[in-house]
Amino acid sequence: MSHSEDLLSAWVETVEDYAIILLDTAGNIASWNYGAERLLRHTEAEVLGKPSKIIYTEEDVANGVPEQELNTALATGRARDERWHVRKDRTRFWGFGFLSVLRAEDGTPRGFVKAFRDLTERKRMEDELRRQAEDLRDVDRRRNEFLAMLSHELRNPLSPILNSVYILNNRFGSHDPMIMTTCKTIERQVTSLKRMIDDLLDVSRIAKQKLVLDMRPVALSEILRHAVDDVRPLATEHHQELTLKMDATADVLLEADPVRLVQVFVNLLTNAAKFTESGGKIGLTSRLEAAEVVVEVRDSGVGIAPDMLTRVFELFTQADDSLSRRQGGLGIGLALVRNLVELHGGRVEVHSDGPGKGSVFVVRLPVLPKKVEAEAIADGETGAPAAPSRRILIVEDNVDSARSLGLLLELSGHETFVAHDGPTALEMARELRPDVVVLDIGLPGMSGYEVAEVLNRESDALLIAMTGYAEDEKARQAGFQHYLVKPIDRDDLLDLLGDGPTAPR
Numbered sequence: 001m002s003h004s005e006d007l008l009s010a011w012v013e014t015v016e017d018y019a020i021i022l023l024d025t026a027g028n029i030a031s032w033n034y035g036a037e038r039l040l041r042h043t044e045a046e047v048l049g050k051p052s053k054i055i056y057t058e059e060d061v062a063n064g065v066p067e068q069e070l071n072t073a074l075a076t077g078r079a080r081d082e083r084w085h086v087r088k089d090r091t092r093f094w095g096f097g098f099l100s101v102l103r104a105e106d107g108t109p110r111g112f113v114k115a116f117r118d119l120t121e122r123k124r125m126e127d128e129l130r131r132q133a134e135d136l137r138d139v140d141r142r143r144n145e146f147l148a149m150l151s152h153e154l155r156n157p158l159s160p161i162l163n164s165v166y167i168l169n170n171r172f173g174s175h176d177p178m179i180m181t182t183c184k185t186i187e188r189q190v191t192s193l194k195r196m197i198d199d200l201l202d203v204s205r206i207a208k209q210k211l212v213l214d215m216r217p218v219a220l221s222e223i224l225r226h227a228v229d230d231v232r233p234l235a236t237e238h239h240q241e242l243t244l245k246m247d248a249t250a251d252v253l254l255e256a257d258p259v260r261l262v263q264v265f266v267n268l269l270t271n272a273a274k275f276t277e278s279g280g281k282i283g284l285t286s287r288l289e290a291a292e293v294v295v296e297v298r299d300s301g302v303g304i305a306p307d308m309l310t311r312v313f314e315l316f317t318q319a320d321d322s323l324s325r326r327q328g329g330l331g332i333g334l335a336l337v338r339n340l341v342e343l344h345g346g347r348v349e350v351h352s353d354g355p356g357k358g359s360v361f362v363v364r365l366p367v368l369p370k371k372v373e374a375e376a377i378a379d380g381e382t383g384a385p386a387a388p389s390r391r392i393l394i395v396e397d398n399v400d401s402a403r404s405l406g407l408l409l410e411l412s413g414h415e416t417f418v419a420h421d422g423p424t425a426l427e428m429a430r431e432l433r434p435d436v437v438v439l440d441i442g443l444p445g446m447s448g449y450e451v452a453e454v455l456n457r458e459s460d461a462l463l464i465a466m467t468g469y470a471e472d473e474k475a476r477q478a479g480f481q482h483y484l485v486k487p488i489d490r491d492d493l494l495d496l497l498g499d500g501p502t503a504p505r
Contacts, residue, residue, distance in 0.1 A: 018097070023112040027052050027070050030111060039118055041088040052114065055085050057092065073101045073112060081116050094123035154197055155468035155486035156398050162190050162487040163404030170411055188233050194487055199267070199336050206339045213257040213343055217368060220252045220293055224284060227265035231273060239278045242269070247287040253368040254293070256344055264340050267333040268297040268361050275359075276301030288367070292346075295363045304352035304359050312350055313338040341365070390414045390497055393434040395425040395451065396466065397443050405438070405488070412494055422446030426454055434461050436497060441467040441475065449478040464496055 019036035021029060028051050032044040040055055047054065053066045060066070060083065072079035078100045085095040097116025104110050169183040202211060228244045235242040254261070265284070272282045280300040287294050304312060313334050341348045346365035352358065392409055396402035397420050406416040417432055419425035422443050429437065437455060441448035452463050456479035465480040466488060475483045482496050 018115050018117050019095075021052065021055075021114045022102075023052055023070075023114060025109050025111055027066060027112070035117075039087070039093070040085075046088075057084050057086055060084075069099045070112065073099050074109060077101055081114065085116075093118045094120040150197075153468070155194070156401060158190055158194060158487035160398070160400035160404040162187065163401070163408045163490075165190070166490050167404065167407050167411065184233070190487060191230075192234075195266070195270075198263070198485075199332050202263075202336055202340075206336070206343075211343070213260060215255055215257055217253045218256050218258045218261070220249055220254055220286060220295075220367075221246060223254070223256070223258060223261045224265060224286060224295070226258075226262045227269055228284060230262070230266050231269040234270060234273045235282060238273055238276070238280075240273060240276055241281045242273075243281070243283050245283065245285045247285065249286040249288055249293055252286075252288065252293055254344075254365055255368055256365070260340050261344065264337050264363065265295070265297070267337050268363070271333055271361075272297055272299035272301060272359075275299065289364075291367060292364045293367050295365070297361045297363075298358065299360075300358045303355045303357040304350065305355055309350060309352060313348070337361075337363075390435040391432065392416045392436045392438060392497075393419065393425065393429055393432060393461075394438045395419045395422070395443065395448070396438075396440040397421060398440075401486075408490060409493075414497070422448070422451040425451055426458075429455060429459060429461065433459065436462045436464065438464045438466050438493075439480075441465055449474055452478040452480055455479075462496075464493070 017035060018033075019039045020033040021036050022031040024030050028049055029047045032042070032047055037043055042054075051066070053061045056066055065083070069079040069081065078098050081095065081097045081099050083095065084092050086092055095116040096119045097114070099112055099114045101112055102110045165183045165186050168179060169187075172179050224244060224246065228242060232242055269282065269284065276282060276299045282300075283296075283298045285296050285298070338348050341363055344365055346363060348361065348363045351360045351362070392414050394402050394406055394409075394416055396405070396418070399420065402418045402420065406418055409416050417428060417434065419428050423446060425437070425439070428434075439448045439451060439455075443451070448465065448467070452465070452475075455461060455463060463480045463482075465475045465483040466486065467475075467483075468486045484492060484496075
């Protein structure tokens with residue numbers, strides 16, 4: 001043995017943190033350092049000449065792991081060693097290290113060296129972190145399932161309420177100012193509740209990367225006016241002045257999902273109304289800066305403390321102000337605003353000089369090039385014909401919702417029929433040959449997806465999904481042409497009835 005080998009052997013003997021074992025070419029133990037004796041609790045005399053499998057678990061021995069490691073080392077020079085091992089008393093520990101082949105000068109194998117250390121505590125920590133991560137994923141999955149079910153259960157009663165309000169207002173509102181005012185109040189509060197449900201579920205869908213945007217050329221002016229119209233009743237209720245000023249942006253087109261972009265500015269305006277005192281001012285302005293449109297929501301409200309400016313767009317963040325506590329809220333509106341703006345290729349920021357000095361939210365969005373704007377305007381000049389009277393089959397297990405929707409559609413000149421389950425709906429569809437089927441998805445027994453698949457094979461009726469669940473991927477696969485979330489907006493539904501077959505059957 002050379003002097004260098006003597007030094008190496010002496011060093012190996014003194015190492016305590018690593019178990020270092022020399023094996024002969026057959027895999028039997030040839031030497032055993034102090035670290036191995038300390039970790040495995042065998043003396044060197046007890047193990048010399050024995051096969052190395054005495055330190056492996058029974059299941060690894062049965063699976064041929066010791067031989068596999070030797071073969072891997074012979075083939076590649078080294079085998080990674082990270083597994084459970086056993087001590088003399090058969091207790092287990094997690095060993096981490098390597099098994100290397102030792103060769104003579106002519107390249108022939110002389111044996112093996114196995115070096116490893118006890119990392120049981122690290123393994124336990126990793127397993128615990130992995131278990132916690134799995135628990136968190138499970139909690140997140142169950143939370144999303146709960147939110148979807150909560151959405152469905154909350155939307156179901158909202159639909160007949162809103163339908164009944166439309167009917168009352170249509171029949172009696174023009175003759176009785178009190179009924180008109182009451183109906184508007186109910187409609188406004190139902191819309192507010194629906195918006196909160198939508199926001200909560202949208203945040204969940206964005207987190208799962210399941211939110212799909214329906215991008216199209218859309219006029220900025222249409223978006224902003226729609227948002228102002230939605231929030232004006234709230235501002236009026238709070239005796240606030242709400243103004244809209246568009247500086248040379250009235251004809252600007254954006255590539256956007258109009259529903260989602262309206263949602264952005266409705267949330268910002270609603271937030272301004274909530275945090276602005278009675279008699280205060282809220283302004284929505286827009287201007288062009290190079291290839292961007294800049295939209296500002298400015299209010300004279302309670303303002304934002306400096307330490308909150310960097311946190312207002314975080315999920316579930318609420319300002320620690322007495323007014324904010326009175327107004328409540330879920331702390332999700334601004335987080336949703338940021339996500340939706342970024343999905344549109346834009347960015348949002350906030351400015352405030354401090355408490356009591358109001359705030360300004362600034363949204364920057366890319367505009368469509370002039371050539372694309374002109375093409376989009378030309379495409380939009382073709383007027384759609386008025387929707388004819390339709391034969392409509394409503395499939396909904398909630399009796400109140402089905403009846404009220406039927407009355408609502410009859411007031412608009414359509415002929416309606418109602419079924420409360422899938423098999424009945426299929427029988428009625430075969431007999432009546434409806435032009436349109438408005439179909440709930442959450443039906444008992446036979447789901448709306450299954451009903452839609454059959455209807456697509458047997459008829460060419462326009463299929464409109466009507467559901468409390470805020471997902472639409474499966475609806476598209478089932479063959480629905482349109483998808484409406486409860487409570488259905490009357491105007492949205494009536495607009496859709498201009499599509500599909502028009503000839504009587």
